[in-house]
Amino acid sequence: MRFHVVLRYVAFALLLNSFFMGVATTISFFNNDSAAMPLLYSTLITALFGIFPLIYVPKSGNISNKEGLLVVVISWLSSCLVGSLPYLLWGGVFSFTNAWFESVSGFTTTGSTILVNIEALPDSLLFWRAATHWLGGVGIIIFVLSVLPFMGIAELVLFRSEVSSLAQESFRQRARNAVRILAGVYLGLTILEVIALKLCGMNLFDSIIHSFATIATGGFSNKNSSIAHYNSPVVEIVIMIFMILSGLHFGLLFTAVTGNIKNIFNSTITRFYIISMLVGIIITSLNLYGTNYDSWIDSLRFSSFQLLSLGTSTGFATADSSVWPAFTQLILIFFTFQCACSGSTSGGIKADRIVVLFKSFIRHLKQLMHPNAVIPIRIEGRAVDDKIASRAVSFVIFYIAIVFISTLLLSLLGIDSYSAFTGSAATMGNVGPGFGSVGSVGNYSQIPQLGKWIFSADMLLGRLEIYALFIALTPAQWKKSVSY
Amino acid sequence: MKLKGKILSGFIILVIMLTIAGGWSIYELDNVGLTINKILDENYKSINLSKRMTEDLERQDSGILLLMLGRWKEGREILSKADSSFNSNLNFAFNNITVPGEKVNLDNISASYSAYRNLWEKPIVDTDKEGNFDWYFNRMHKEFMKVKYAVQQLADLNDKTMYEIASAAEQRSNRAIMPGIIAVLSSILFTVIFVYFVNYYVVNPIVNITSRVKMFIEKNRPFTVEIETKDELLELAESIKKLCEYESARVNTK
Incomplete structure (x- = not known):
């Protein structure tokens, strides 16, 4: 284990962070706001920590799987740590716990916030907040890989460590091409949405903030009432379209855009994703009509936005879903667990795993009836390796177990069980808002300090898809060879 | 550098x-x-x-x-x-x-x-x-x-x-x-990292060079040291290597 080599690659992630902090600093000096010195100092500290390993450690294009995994985990943790510096130095409501929570929420694209009054923050700090989303959305390491020249085997190792195995399955491309596709689609969608929102009447700053949050499926708005602030169906439609696109596998989007757009619907996973969302929207609209909304249009408008927001793990809000009927809330909770497709910026269990889980169940039923039959799980005509299928099943089990354990721990701290459960599900799935006291118009400010640390751990576990963090933090694992 | x-x-x-x-x-x-x-x-x-x-x-x-x-x-x-x-x-x-x-x-x-x-x-x-x-x-x-x-x-x-x-x-x-x-x-964190790097890239190579020189003198083992960085330590290792090769050649011709 060459710790110095690991530090060299982590340094690139820190330099990327410092670049965006530098942009926020420029905004701060331009606006002459109170975050200038905090951002400047944070930029310098981060840049210095980023430059130093590059001075000492020579280039190394060859890293092991273990080293790659450690690079990913340390990059994420160190980014969250340096990301909290601007908040900590600015002060106000930002204690260390609050600053860490907000930073982790940003980088993991969860979108949960401890802020009661978001609009009290200076624009520069709001930009940094949104930038943490954008950096974390596609993955800090992917960003680094997309801007650095070819790095040899290290590139493949880092790509495999950062991108989930499920997403890699669908990416039938070399790592270098896959990185380019991911970064290209990500950037392209962001630019398109900025233009679209600007045309809808949003000012440029708000367009950038909300585009960062949409494409990263993060949900940090710079308005206290989130998207409801604009009260504009056009804005909501644009954001919904981009939320749906951000929930699709980026490789699929790329091939659809460069080839035949109909290719998107050839994918079983995509069809499941879109159909499940449509069914969810219809059911919730029906349930809300006559109860919370008197008109069909309103019922459809608000239910579709909320469902898509939670179902893509974005977390924007146009209504207070905490006061909706229990049935609708339960539907939304399901989508909080499922979320969108792998290979997108979405969190949650992922639609792919839900499909694999369902097909595993069907296969098991068939095997009970025909014990000697060989029944592969097929997705899009291709047999899914048994290892992938069993990993998907065990992932779902671990995922739900972690949500359950978090709920238990949080309820010990005095948080009501509904808020604890939905908050755990929302943070684990990197969705953002849960229900109860942490609902779509609420925040996490009233959660006890220890509760915020538990939620932060959930966010990181969810974003790093559980295994990476556990392996990195378990010294015993470093003695064995790791296949991930 | x-x-x-x-x-x-x-x-x-x-x-x-x-x-x-x-x-x-x-x-x-x-x-x-x-x-x-x-x-x-x-x-x-x-x-x-x-x-x-x-x-x-x-x-x-x-x-x-x-x-x-x-x-x-x-x-x-x-x-x-x-x-x-x-x-x-x-x-x-x-x-x-x-x-x-x-x-x-x-x-x-x-x-x-x-x-x-x-x-x-x-x-x-x-x-x-x-x-x-x-x-x-x-x-x-x-x-x-x-x-x-x-x-x-x-x-x-x-x-x-x-x-x-x-x-x-x-x-x-x-x-x-x-x-x-x-x-x-x-500063504390930076100092820890700094000390680690100095230890790995400066102290360890010097210790390796010293022990290899000793082994050359005592046991006539060939002088081979791997230096990762392209700095004065690499120049030192290469100079000592040349010296050892010259010395070996001189002893062999005697």
Whole structure:
């Protein structure tokens, strides 16, 4: 284990962070706001920590799987740590716990916030907040890989460590091409949405903030009432379209855009994703009509936005879903667990795993009836390796177990069980808002300090898809060879 | 980069971190000091003046009551002194306007005091107003309360501003502390990383070179050392290698 080599690659992630902090600093000096010195100092500290390993450690294009995994985990943790510096130095409501929570929420694209009054923050700090989303959305390491020249085997190792195995399955491309596709689609969608929102009447700053949050499926708005602030169906439609696109596998989007757009619907996973969302929207609209909304249009408008927001793990809000009927809330909770497709910026269990889980169940039923039959799980005509299928099943089990354990721990701290459960599900799935006291118009400010640390751990576990963090933090694992 | 550059860069980075944090902490602490001065000089002064004006008004009220009892000389003396003191304090307050809204407040005090003064300036003793407590409570006391309320508003305004400035000072002091804490923690972490790198890239290679030279001398083993970096240590290793090869060749030809 060459710790110095690991530090060299982590340094690139820190330099990327410092670049965006530098942009926020420029905004701060331009606006002459109170975050200038905090951002400047944070930029310098981060840049210095980023430059130093590059001075000492020579280039190394060859890293092991273990080293790659450690690079990913340390990059994420160190980014969250340096990301909290601007908040900590600015002060106000930002204690260390609050600053860490907000930073982790940003980088993991969860979108949960401890802020009661978001609009009290200076624009520069709001930009940094949104930038943490954008950096974390596609993955800090992917960003680094997309801007650095070819790095040899290290590139493949880092790509495999950062991108989930499920997403890699669908990416039938070399790592270098896959990185380019991911970064290209990500950037392209962001630019398109900025233009679209600007045309809808949003000012440029708000367009950038909300585009960062949409494409990263993060949900940090710079308005206290989130998207409801604009009260504009056009804005909501644009954001919904981009939320749906951000929930699709980026490789699929790329091939659809460069080839035949109909290719998107050839994918079983995509069809499941879109159909499940449509069914969810219809059911919730029906349930809300006559109860919370008197008109069909309103019922459809608000239910579709909320469902898509939670179902893509974005977390924007146009209504207070905490006061909706229990049935609708339960539907939304399901989508909080499922979320969108792998290979997108979405969190949650992922639609792919839900499909694999369902097909595993069907296969098991068939095997009970025909014990000697060989029944592969097929997705899009291709047999899914048994290892992938069993990993998907065990992932779902671990995922739900972690949500359950978090709920238990949080309820010990005095948080009501509904808020604890939905908050755990929302943070684990990197969705953002849960229900109860942490609902779509609420925040996490009233959660006890220890509760915020538990939620932060959930966010990181969810974003790093559980295994990476556990392996990195378990010294015993470093003695064995790791296949991930 | 050369060895000297690498080691120097480590110290430079440390110095930069500490200098900026120190400079910023000093700047914020200085601002805290200025803020406290501001609180004492400006807001506290105005609150003090408000207190004195209230006392002057109370004395005037006592003077008026003496006039109501027919004690002209004592009453007018008290009124005259209190009036003079009130006007003096009001002038001080006008020269100490520091808070938005204070001028409006003071104008209000001035206007209501004029109306109040008008009432007691006119003769009271040996008129129908002497002993007429109905007139006192319905006219005089009402005007007295108006002025007193206006003066109280001045005190409240400065009180509120003082509280806001004190809160801002508290936040500034937190801002002064935080860079210091972060600088200390960053420096500790940086030092750990620096020491690790120096150990791995400077100390270890020197130790390896030394042990390989010893093995060459004692056991005639070939001198082979892997140096990852392209700096003076690589040059040293290569020079020693050439020396060892030359020595081996010389011994072999003998």
